[in-house]
Amino acid sequence: xxxxxxxxxxxxxxxxxxxxxxxxxxxxxxxxxxxxxxxxxxxxxxxxxxxxxxxxxxxxxxxxxxxxxxxxxxxxxxxxxxxxxxxxxxxxxxxxxxxxxxxxxxxxxxxxxxxxxxxxxxxxxxxx
Numbered sequence: 001x002x003x004x005x006x007x008x009x010x011x012x013x014x015x016x017x018x019x020x021x022x023x024x025x026x027x028x029x030x031x032x033x034x035x036x037x038x039x040x041x042x043x044x045x046x047x048x049x050x051x052x053x054x055x056x057x058x059x060x061x062x063x064x065x066x067x068x069x070x071x072x073x074x075x076x077x078x079x080x081x082x083x084x085x086x087x088x089x090x091x092x093x094x095x096x097x098x099x100x101x102x103x104x105x106x107x108x109x110x111x112x113x114x115x116x117x118x119x120x121x122x123x124x125x126x127x128x
Contacts, residue, residue, distance in 0.1 A: 006053050006091070013087035016080040018049040027071035027081045037061035041071040041081035048084055062089040 001009075011018065021042070028040040039047065039061040047056055056062075062085055071081040 003051070003053065007048070007051055010048055010053060010056075010084070010087045010091060013090060014048075014080065014083040016045075016078075016083045018045045018079065018084065020077045021045045021049065021075075021079045022077055024076065026074045026076065027079075030070045030074040032068060032070065033064050033066050036064040041065075041085070044084045044088070045079055045081050053088075056088045057092055057095070059088075061085065062092060065089075 023042060023046060025040075025042050027045075028034060028042045031037070031041050034040060037060075039056065039059045044056065044061070047053070065082065065085040067082055067086065069080075069082050072079075072083070075081070
């Protein structure tokens with residue numbers, strides 16, 4: 001996959017228009033995991049906008065993001081930094097080949113303990 005295809009894929013997966021970001025930093029100011037992130041929420045958006053995806057794919061911040069959506073709530077332009085982080089995280093997982101779930105791999109005990117909606121949702125998400 002070329003760099004341009006990866007950028008296009010991340011934009012599609014995130015579902016947010018990163019070009020709308022005005023770089024005010026309000027998203028990062030609201031982030032509860034700010035101190036643990038090597039790349040801050042506003043930097044995720046800016047780096048994707050500028051095509052610097054190699055750094056995003058190798059950062060630790062994708063695993064430190066709490067996915068609390070505080071950054072999304074705070075953005076005055078409707079940009080969703082958390083969606084960008086999630087898209088990068090999903091891309092890394094897929095590149096590692098760990099995105100597949102097979103129905104026969106689900107332990108039988110799970111059916112009794114977990115709601116069916118959760119299983120269907122996970123199956124749909126990780127088999128794209």
